[in-house]
Amino acid sequence: MALASLTDVVKRYDSKLTVDHVNLSINEGEIFGLLGPNGAGKSTTISMLCGLLKMDGGSIVIDGISVAKQPLEAKKRIGLVPQDLALYEDLTTWENASFFGKLYGLRGELLKERVKEALEFTGLADRAKDKPSTFSGGMKRRLNIACAIMHRPKLIIMDEPTVGIDPQSRNHILESVKALNKLGSTVIYTSHYMEEVEAICDRVAIMDKGHIIACGTEKELRERVAHEEKIIIKAGSITPDLILELKQHPRVTRVEAEGETLELYLPSSQSELQDILFIFAKHGGVIQMLQIEQPDLETLFLSLTGRTLRD
């Protein structure tokens, strides 16, 4: 059953289409990843989903409530973790959480209980009296999350919550997302880090230039590029003739050379590996390292757009 659905959603800035007839359906209880490079339209889509931006066309329904017609009702069901830290540096951790909790309608003992719960969940309970100005980037990110989950929203939207933080905090946040999902929240997770999306999401939509260019489970998406395996070879002497002959190989679809490293794309590495090694030997190339990579979402994005996610 869909908790949130976007139908033909359009957003224009001047005459430019930033979000171009996007259709998405997010099922209750799933972690849904929205993957795309910077400027793909992810944040604009999220802003419309949260009622922060008006749509120029289409409709968004959350838990059966139209965001355009009943924005306040729809917003009660959402917890947004913004991309940028949205905290008051001059209020303590407890006060920050308490303020946002009150705006979600929590009062009295229930508010105290939920603030405590959110801070414990994000590992900040022992820093409740400290101000965010004394926190590390990762701790601020965790507080950013705590402020969005106190009202136990049905839908948690996390807009690139791991930007610019250390690996430890990043892992903590990813674990938190999984834990929130287990507690019953549906999560929309946007990122341009493919590994994060692959690690936690049940389904993924890939967005580029305002369009959804692919959507499905990780397995479904990988199957679309199953024919694109990558062989990475580090060799001592890579000559232009070697590169030319590899490019002329009928099964190799693309060759990328950078310094002493070659990346070869081909449908199946197993059947062609012998040929490739033979070409290397013929041109006197001394292989120092060879690695075969299965296709991933990055490969899919590359295959669909001709660009990498971080281009």
Next chain:
Amino acid sequence: MANIWTIAAYELRRLLRSRSMLINLFLLPILLIFLIGSALSGVMGGGKDQTIDPFRVGIVDAAANPSERSQLIGSFLKSPEIAEIITPETADSREAAVNGVRSGEYSYAVIVPAGFDKDIMSGKEARLEYILGKNRTDNMVAGTVFDNFLSSINYRQAAAMTLGPQAIPAMTESGQSNPAVVLGKLNEGAPAYTASQYYAAAMLLMFLLLCGQMVITSLYSEKDNHTLFRIGSMPVKGGELFMGKMLGIGIVSVLQCASIILATHFLFGVYWGNRPGLLALVCLLMILASLTLSVIIAMFARTAASARSISTGLTVVMTFISGGMAPLPDSWVNTGGAFSINHWGMRGILRMMLESPWTQISGSITMLSLICLVLLGLAFFSYRKVGYHV
């Protein structure tokens, strides 16, 4: 409504937690009032009554014979109301009078020209020569006394020449009934206040206008901190956020206002008049004007820095043209100053300080109310037109 109070309470908490804000809000105004009031106390007259002690005036009559000395001057100096102030002493010559004034023997000296009475009877203008002493007050009193005497003589002379000699007795009678000097209470009914009162009112109004800076800072910081983005995704109406912020800043402004009035009253003895209700009303109207003006600026300025510059510039200009930085000529204040918000607040408060009747205060309050109404309308229109969003 609950959201408005929540936002106001946290706004208040954040504002009152900032040390620099507390200094600017509560300490700086009082310090400024004290410094400017003390430094410029000489610019305005003090409100205290002054007693005039009798002082000696050297009288030199240039007539060659004592029999030819002026009878008019003699009888004038013997009149009881003059005798209370001036003790005449005859000096032999001009030099003796000058020396007497220099040595402090006389506080003032008057040279009566030879044939003074004769000249007057023949229709010539009455003139005396004054030698001023060291004491400014004595000089002023003696100058006033003898100028009045000459005016009176010239007036009677003119009447006699026009109406005939029979007019003189009548003139003399009426002259006696109007003494040349009347001792009264200084500032009674006149627009006079101390420098401390004047600058306390001016600084209070200037700082209330500067409250708008808090509005600008708060509105822009919400954008810069991205908290506006988060609040926008919450079940909070845009107007509630706006109203909550205004309410919080309004409460801080009221606290600031009360602290300035109470501190100046108890520390510097500034008398704010006997109408606390009307004083509170003027202050509230000024706060409303300041908040709404800042909202209009914040709606249209591109950055917080430009909004703050415009707001500060307007506050300084309005304070200056309303005479809040230095007393300006009435003609300036009543023309250019009338276009400032401070002018009407200032007029109202100064009238209250002088315990003027309601009829003299009501005009200022009406104008201030009208200004607030117009600004409120413009702020509402600006908000509807531009909005406050990410």
